[in-house]
Amino acid sequence: MSADEREEAGPQGLASALTENGALSRDWLPAFEAVPRHLFVPDVIWPGRAGMNRQSDRVVRSEQPDTWWTAVYRDAPITTQWDDGTYTGPGRGKIPSSSSSMPTMVCSMLNELDVAPGHRVLEIGTGTGWNAALLSHRLGDENVVTVEVDRASARDARERLEAAGYRPTTVIGDGARGWPGAAPYDRVIATCSVGSVPRAWIAQTRPGGIIVTPWGPTYGGEAVARLRVADDGTASGPFVGSSAFMRLRTQRTDRKHVREYLKGRNWPADGSRSTTALSPDDVGEWAVMFAIGVRVPDAFPWMEPYEDGSYTLWLRDTAGTSWATADYEQGRDEYEVYQSGPRKLWDEVETAFRWWEERDRPGFDRFGLTVDADEERVWLDTPDALAP
Numbered sequence: 065m066s067a068d069e070r071e072e073a074g075p076q077g078l079a080s081a082l083t084e085n086g087a088l089s090r091d092w093l094p095a096f097e098a099v100p101r102h103l104f105v106p107d108v109i110w111p112g113r114a115g116m117n118r119q120s121d122r123v124v125r126s127e128q129p130d131t132w133w134t135a136v137y138r139d140a141p142i143t144t145q146w147d148d149g150t151y152t153g154p155g156r157g158k159i160p161s162s163s164s165s166m167p168t169m170v171c172s173m174l175n176e177l178d179v180a181p182g183h184r185v186l187e188i189g190t191g192t193g194w195n196a197a198l199l200s201h202r203l204g205d206e207n208v209v210t211v212e213v214d215r216a217s218a219r220d221a222r223e224r225l226e227a228a229g230y231r232p233t234t235v236i237g238d239g240a241r242g243w244p245g246a247a248p249y250d251r252v253i254a255t256c257s258v259g260s261v262p263r264a265w266i267a268q269t270r271p272g273g274i275i276v277t278p279w280g281p282t283y284g285g286e287a288v289a290r291l292r293v294a295d296d297g298t299a300s301g302p303f304v305g306s307s308a309f310m311r312l313r314t315q316r317t318d319r320k321h322v323r324e325y326l327k328g329r330n331w332p333a334d335g336s337r338s339t340t341a342l343s344p345d346d347v348g349e350w351a352v353m354f355a356i357g358v359r360v361p362d363a364f365p366w367m368e369p370y371e372d373g374s375y376t377l378w379l380r381d382t383a384g385t386s387w388a389t390a391d392y393e394q395g396r397d398e399y400e401v402y403q404s405g406p407r408k409l410w411d412e413v414e415t416a417f418r419w420w421e422e423r424d425r426p427g428f429d430r431f432g433l434t435v436d437a438d439e440e441r442v443w444l445d446t447p448d449a450l451a452p
């Protein structure tokens with residue numbers, strides 16, 4: 065790759081693409097130009113694909129410099145760590161545990177943060193350090209605190225930040241606790257998702273301040289919430305766009321294997337059979353999963369695919385007491401369902417789907433979230449219209 069090609073396929077090309085799609089605002093352009101992504105991406109990466117939670121094979125910078133460079137300047141997420149660093153092989157681990165987020169998402173969330181000169185910002189999830197560098201450039205090192213739970217990632221990020229000339233406060237620890245040492249903050253931004261907003265973030269944000277965080281139910285579906293903190297210590301606001309972040313480590317759910325639900329018996333074990341007219345294919349899209357997840361708590365889906373394109377949709381509860389299966393085959397108008405345990409999980413999913421359908425299939429932009437000391441409530445259209 066020539067120097068010109070590198071520049072073309074590099075920071076300039078990405079800045080143009082992000083300006084064109086509206087993610088990179090005029091306010092953030094100087095920071096974006098001053099803090100190129102390649103200074104923060106490690107030498108060993110698993111490039112992702114835009115809009116998909118799938119990674120390509122490992123790329124090592126010294127072996128494939130052009131592939132590495134092209135991946136860094138593509139508008140896509142890049143996995144930088146698997147399985148909390150316990151997987152170090154050449155393939156892929158089980159769960160991506162750190163990444164450089166998709167540039168469109170980075171810029172969109174920074175826009176939602178709506179910072180002004182002098183604002184103090186707390187970031188949860190330092191990752192590569194790129195976002196912390198963008199914030200430090202815009203607001204000054206003294207106004208930025210970034211917390212990372214993974215010791216190795218935090219150490220590497222700190223080194224990269226220093227090499228690029230930035231010295232925000234970098235903290236190693238559980239971001240769920242925030243960082244009271246520098247509170248109150250005007251803004252809190254999380255770059256990992258939560259199923260419940262840590263109350264420490266609200267307590268450490270001044271009234272009128274804003275929290276931008278990806279939020280998603282256990283079931284699936286996720287969107288960025290933009291919450292304003294009120295004088296009474298509650299936080300409320302709309303969801304502003306779909307997202308797919310890795311979960312805050314301390315809020316991951318433990319997912320038991322199907323075998324444990326069947327208790328040594330073969331499927332369908334003690335499951336009771338019924339049929340449904342609702343296609344399992346109609347409940348798998350991200351926005352409908354979110355709506356279902358809000359109404360079907362503590363449960364999660366898993367798809368078991370077959371070679372002919374059919375599949376079984378498994379539903380399981382996190383308590384390990386209930387499961388359901390729904391079999392999908394193309395061209396059918398009736399689908400076989402088995403359910404076992406105190407919760408009738410397919411019935412719950414179907415009821416939630418009908419609720420969503422009757423409200424004209426709302427997207428993320430019609431939902432919002434209110435958090436107080438005791439509860440978290442997702443609402444539809446207005447804060448008093450609960451989606452219980």
Ligand SMILES: C[S@@+](CC[C@H](N)C(=O)[O-])C[C@H]1O[C@@H](n2cnc3c(N)ncnc32)[C@H](O)[C@@H]1O
Pocket residue numbers: 161162163164165188189190191192193194195196211212213214217237238239240255256309310311312313314
């Ligand atoms: C998507 S990455 C962050 C991207 C980062 N902001 C950047 O600019 O590269 C999510 C990060 O959140 C971190 N994380 C997960 N749980 C955390 C927790 N409880 N406290 C702090 N950081 C956490 C992960 O280790 C991971 O590095």
